[in-house]
Structures are given as structure tokens and as C-alpha cells.
Amino acid sequence: MGRTPAITPDDNHHYLRGLPILVREPQPCVIAAKSLSPRRRTPMARGGAAGQGSTYGKVPGLISKSSNTAISCDMCGKRIDKRNPDSATPLRSRYCSNACRQRSYRQRQKAGGMGTEAVGGPLTQLSSFVGRTDEMVELGRLLHGVRMLTLTGPAGVGKTRLALELARQEQRSRHCEVIVVKLARLTHIDQIRRQILIAIGELAEDGAPRAPQAAPYANERERLLVLDDCEHVLDECGLMLSELLPRDPYLRVVATSREPLGLPGEAMFSLSGLALPDVDGGSFLSECLRSDAVLLFLDRARTVVPDFQLTQENARHVGEICTRLDGLPLPIEMAARLIRAFPLAEISARLDDRLSLLTNGWRLADQRHQSLRASLQWGYDLLSPAEGSLLRRLSVLPGGFGLDTAAAVAADGDAAKPGTSELLIALSVKSVITPHTDQDGPARFRLLESMRSFGHERLVAESEDTEAYGRLVTWLTQLSEPLHRETFPQPATFRRLREEHGNLTHALHWLIPGADERQLLLAGALATVELSQRPADDTLTLLTHVLDHSVECSPYRSVALEGAAALAGRQADYDTAMRHAEQAVELERGYDRDPLLSRLLLLRSALHEIHDDQGSAVADLRECLKIGHRLRDETLTALCLVGLARYHLLSGELSRAEQVIEKALPLLRSRLSPRWLHTVLVTAGALALEKDDLPSAEAYFIESLRSPAEHTAGPTDVLQGLAIVAAHAHRFERVLQLIGAAERIGPRASWGEAWWRKRVNAARSAALKALPANRASASLEAGRAMRHRHVLAFALGSQATSATAEDADSLLSKRERDVTALVVEGLTNRQIAARMHVSVRTVETHIRHIRTTLGLRSRAHIAAWAAARRTATVRPAVLSPPDRGPLAEGGPLVWVSTTGADRSSRSRELRGVRGSG
DSSP states (O other): OOOOOOOTTTTOOOOOOTTTOOSOOOOOOOOOOSSSSSGSSOOOGGOOOOOSSSOOOOOTTTTEEOOOOEEOTTTOOOEEOOGGGGGSSOOOOOOOHHHHHHHHHHHHHHHHTTSSEOSSSSSOOOOOOOOHHHHHHHHHHHHOSSSEEEEESSSTTTTHHHHHHHHHHHHHHHOOEEEEOTTTTTSSSHHHHHHHHHHHHHHOOTTOOOOOSSSTTTTTTOOEEEEOTTTHHHHHHHHHHHHHHHHHHTTTEEESSSOOOOOEEEEEOOOOOOOOOOTTTHHHHHHHOOOOHHHHHHHHHHHHTTTOOOOTTTTHHHHHHHTTTTTOOHHHHHHHGGGGTTTTTHHHGGGHHHHHHOOOOOTTOGGGGGHHHHHHHHHHHHHHHHHHHHHHHHOOOOTTTTHHHHHHHOOBBBBBOOTTTHHHHHHHHTTTTEEESSSOOSOOOEEEEHHOOOOHHHHTTTTOHHHHHHHHHHHHHHHHHHEEEEEESSHHHHHHHHHHHHHHHHHHHHHHHHHHHHHHHHHHHHHHHHHHHHTTTTTHHHHHOOOOSSOTTTTTHHHHHHHHHHHHTTTOOHHHHHHHHHHHHHHHHTTOOOOHHHHHHHHHHHHHHTTTOOOHHHHHHHHHHHHHHHHHHHHHHHHHHHHHHHHHTTTTTTHHHHHHHHHHHHHHHHHOHHHHHHHHHHHHHHHHHHHOOOHHHHHHHHHHHOOOOTOSSOOHHHHHHHHHHHHTTHHHHHHHHHHHHHHOOOOOOOOOHHHHHHHHHHHHHHHHHHHHHHHHHHHHHHHHHHOOOHHHHHHHHHTTSSSSSHHHHHHHHHHHHHHHHHHTTOHHHHHHHHHTSOOOHHHHHHHHHHHHHHHHHHHHHHHHHHHHHHTOOOOSSSSSSSTSSSSSSSSOOOOOOOHHHHHHHHHHHHHHHHHHO
């Protein structure tokens, strides 16, 4: 460090650097703003009074030789003359003799070791600090604007370590005095008051009031008080701080707690787990190396096995361990130290019993940090009886929950428990439950897996598990009943079931060992949810097990058979699918329940189409049409007529098919869920292709792709239809890319197999003939390499450029729109991840999807697009409005012809897809 120049009345531009400087002349000294930190420029604004005749008042740490300054011994109160050569050292705790120093040390040890520290030297830690880079930046910015900052978060999230690192950063950059007071062992207001006052220098070590300082500015040095573990003494800390902060304008406070103190002016910063690897990414090894949670695991693992390396073979196990531990540093550190005794695969497998496994905390750590169970028990003991009871019951919900689900499992008997919303708010404030941040609609929460395991352990210990699971099954049965009673359940039913997907699976596994017939209904509901996304590999096996081991005469059996048939058809196991559908239809005929029977007939008709048995398919549609007339169900009747129009199309009766579709489509658009509307739109698109109405055909196929999330399953026929459209427009590279993507997604089209396949093959042959072999092969491979979301973005690409701002917005999910807004603010990926509580890799994936969907090349282009769309006037959308089909006259259709420039841009687009695939 260079020598600090002397300060004279005219020298107002030098830095103090936090050191006391002797002024040789006893005259006023004015310090410019540059020489003080932003927090110290105006003491008056913070409660101090500016000195007369100076710009900023008396300057802390500045000692005048003529002031005859003296301070008192911290132990006995004897005055220590400061006119000795030692006076140039910073103001800090001092003693008049070694005897007083030793006496002070013994009293501190008796009071609880180093629980209270006035840290004059640098704060150091024995272990390395991993991650939290953006949190440190944000906290540093936040701390400079407030005087009271509370770090909150669940057990084991690293609040204490982050607070100490923040204090260390402040100590280095601002040269303030740091005081750390650990409150874990203190419970009484008098103990807390004494420890804090001793730490900040208002009491001597024996508790006696300290003699007043001779210099009036002796206590004006900026100080940072760190109060660690306040959750059990919130009221006491609040009283103490409400007394200290108003009278000391140079005191700032950082507190750690599982809930905020609730003081005026308090800023709260909620911590979540470290960034996790993106399991949907490409190379899992590279994903893990981008994850702070995995990097922490590696760092701690190497303390016990120095040559431990992350490899392609063990990366998935490490990523799974960190993910199952929710990225929480405390359990991750414990798990990492176990690799000396257990293989990674075994550690991952044994996390089902994590509370018994993770018991290897640091030897000298607080008792509550010695094991994961002790850490969770500490917070559980602070809950009220009602809060503890709700936590135990929520532990049966691994898939998250909303207010209605929480109220259902917390109900006493048949009555909903009052005050559930207030209890949920309290548990959220106390960092017991975590709100979901990545979805629209009503609020939903979840329990971190470690907390859920602890709550479930307490649930079993209190013998409340059977009752809680019984209430959960009853609630899920009520949600699933429309599948049994209604022909076409409302979209809201599918949305609610999709939200409860994890809970459905959990409840079904709990029911399977018994003979409860409700497992058949829940199995059918689970299959319905799986059909709207990519089904899990074991879902059909689970349904088969339920069907094989449940009662034969249950009224819910048809729902389970319907789900099993649909899943088997999705997996191209059409013999199994037909067998389940036949059983379901015959069973439902016996019950004489028309609504469910009509839906089963539609399913069986579709399976007949796949088998190219048009006669049986038409017979099922005609029987279903009779049921629709008998029930006076306009929706069912219209859907059956569209199904019959499909066969008019296959037989060449285009006018007849067109009349039916024009009449039925507006009604079906307003009443059908996207799962059923998909087939109608594909039929309308195929009809437009036969009439050479390419703009209408493309519009229908695009409308199907843009359906909400109830239907995201394998749009193979839509992609093939768009490929045929592209072939007519001579966009041959696009043809092969779409066909390649359709082959990857699968399965093949579900209707008019031979008729449809003939047209797809014709488009493929035309493209292969028109392109050189290497370009054709590259196009097919590029399509096969696309991920599902890339496929949808690419398929929508031709119309994205001519869409309105609202339509372009609809191409992005809510999560992607949130990311876009944060990119506009100039945040980095790490800062966005911290703000949204996701991994950095997830943010990178969102940004890549945004760029692909909107056709943008960089994040700067994303920011520019988001800014421009607020004011730009964009051309009308290509698609027709929902209440008017493209076959109607006068529809606002735009057809973009393919010119040489367009083919060139498609070539560039292909190269971009190939590079990102």
C-alpha cells in the first residue's frame, strides 16, 4: 500500500483508506465526497448531526494531536493515554495490561467461547466458499442502501456462511469494523442484550457500563453487526435492534434467520439452493461442471479423496445426489464426505433414508449442524402445534400443492380445517415450504425433499399417515371423477390433474398393495396426464399391474382400460391397445353408461383406422353419433361428424367433407380440449391440401401446434402435413427437416395410414430428387437431431416473422417471457438464475429457445426485440381468428411464395439448426 499523503485544509481529494491520520494543525478539515464511502457522506441523513463549520461533520477515525484523546480499558475502565506512539493504530478493543487481556479472554470463554467477536482483523474461514457469486453482488448492492438486512432460507441453505462472506467483503472494501454475535445458545433478552452491548463496546466484559469516550467521535466508525441464528429469539432481537439502530447512525445489521424479524426498514433476501445441473441438457458431464451444487460436492469430496474426479461415468450420480438434496450446501457437504466409505451409486440410492445417512457434520459444529435430522428438528421445534400438524400432513404431497389440496389433506374428518391459508403463509415465511415461481395460475407450493422426508418421518411417528393418505386419495378421486362421468371433461379438469401428477403417482403407489378400487380411477387419471406429455417408461407397466391385481367388476375399470389402451397405442403396441379397448367397450356396454361408452368408441375407431379397418372404424363412429343424438350432446355429435368427414375425404368426396367441417369447427374450437381438437384440425388441414389451398392447410397445422399444453404429444401428423405444404412450395430442405423431426418424435400418423403415407412419401421423394445427396442427408439428420421444443419452434418459423406482437409472445412460455424481461434489464445468466431460483444452465436453455423461436442471433437481439415490440406496428397474423375457419370466404390469409432469397434464408436457417442441434 502506498504512503497516504498528509491532509491539509486545501487537500480535500485524498482517500482515508480507513486509517486514522494525524492532522498537524488544529484547524477544521473538510473532506470531499470522494474520500468517504457513499454511506458516510452525510451523517445527518443517518441520524447524526453535521458539525458546525464543516461540510460533513466530524470525520470518524481522524485524530487531532491537540485534542488530548484518551480511551478506557475494555476490562477495568482505566484510562489509556493515546498520546503514545501506539496511537496510530485503528480504534478497536484495548486493555491497559496483559492481566486485563487474559481476564477478558477467560470471561468470553465462560460466556460461550467465541460466540461474540469484535473482528478487527480479516474474517477468514477454514473451508473454501463455492458459488453464490451473484448473491454476493446483489447483497453488496442491497446492503449499501439499507441498514437492516436479513438473510432467510431453509435449513442447511448456507445463511451463516454467506453472511460471514458478505461481512468479509464489506470489511475488505469499506474497512468497517465487523462484529459477529452468534445467538444459537442464547434465549433470554438479558443474555442477548449483554452480548450485543459487549460486542459493540457499550458494556465492559464484566457487564459494567463502559466509561464514556473522551473524544465525541470515538464511536463514529462505521460498524457491521452480524447476528447469526435469530429465528428462536425474533422478538428479543427486534426489541434490541429497535433500540440500537435509531441511536447509532453508523451501525448496520446483517441477520440470519429462517424468517424475517419484521422490523420497519428491514430488507429481506431469501436464499434457495445452489444451481443444479440441467438434466434435459446435452452432455451431462458439461452440465454438471456448470452447476455450483456439483462444484461444491467436488470441492468437499476432494478433502477426503484428493484424487476424486468428475467423469462421464459418475457425473450422473453426482448430479442426481445434488438434485435430490435440492442444492442445499449442508447435506451436499455431508454426502460428499461419504465417498470415502460408499460408492456414488450407493449414496444416491440410500438418499431415500437420508435422515439416517447424513449424520457426519463437522466435529466442532453446533449440535444442530451435526446431522441433517438435527438441522431440520431445530426448525420443527420452533413451529406452533398447528403449523407442525400441517407440515406432517403436507409430507404426503411430493408433487407440490395449492391451497385446495393442502386444505383437503389437512381436513379434520369431512370438514376442511379453517385457517389453512394463514398456516401456509406462516410456513412459507418460516422457509418450511417453497412457492413455485415458474407457472401461471393460482399459487402452488412444495416441500423440499429433505423437509418432506423429515415431515413424513414425524407423520409416521405420530401414527397419522393412514389418515393423511386416505384424505389425499379421496381428494384425487374427486378431481378424477369427470373422467368417469363426462364424455369430454373440461380443460380445467385436465389442467388440475396435470398439476397433481406427482401426487397421483405417489398416491397410486400407496394404494397398490391393497384392494381399493379407486386405484383404477387414479391409474386412468395418471394415464390421461401422461398422454399430454411424454409418458414415463414405467407408466404402462404400472397400469397393467393395477388392472391385473384389482377387482374385475369395478365401475372404474373402464377408465383404467381406456388409459392403458391409449398409452399402448402411443407406444405403437396396437395389439395390446386394441385388446384393452375391446374390454373397455364391452364392460361399459354392461353398465349402460353412454358418456364414457361414446369416448371409448372414438378411441376404438381410431385404433381401427390404424389397422386400416375402415369398415369397423366407421361403424364405431356411427354408433357414437347415435349416442350423441340420444344425449343431445352437440359436441359429441359434431366430433363424430368430423370423423365421418375424414372418410369422405379418403373416398374423394371433398365437397361433402368441407360442408361438415365448416359447420362443426367453430363449435369444436370453443368446447373441445386441445387433445381432441388436434385431430379435427389435422383433418381440416388435409382437406385443404387436397384442394390445393396451401395457405389454409398451413394455417390449420400451425393452429394445432400452437394448442396449449394439454396437447404436446408427438405432433407427427402435423409435421408431416407441414412437410407436404413445404414440398408444394419447393422448400425441399425444410421438407426433409420436418420429416426427420417427425421420425424422431413418432409414432406414425393415427388415421388414414395408407392414404396419408402416400402423400408424405411423395413429398419426401420430391425433396430427395431435388437436392444433392449430401444436402438431403444433412437436412434429414438436422431434423432428427432437434429436441422437441426446437422442433415446434422450427415448424412455426415460417409464420413467426409475420405474427403480431401478441402472437409472437404466445410462442414463448411464461418462463421464457420472464427471462426476456430480465435480459432487457441487463442481468447476466447467473443473476437471472438467482432471481428466478433456477440453475444457470436452465437460463441458458431458455435463452437458446427464445433465440430459436424468434429467429434471433444473440441476447442483444433479444433485448432489442423486446424493446421494439412495445412500439412497433406489425403485420396482421397469418392465422384466421378462432371464430372463423380458413375455409370461410374472405379469411385474412397470407401465402409467402418461395423465391431464391427465401431458399437462401432457409439454407442459413438449416445451418443454424445444425449448429445448435
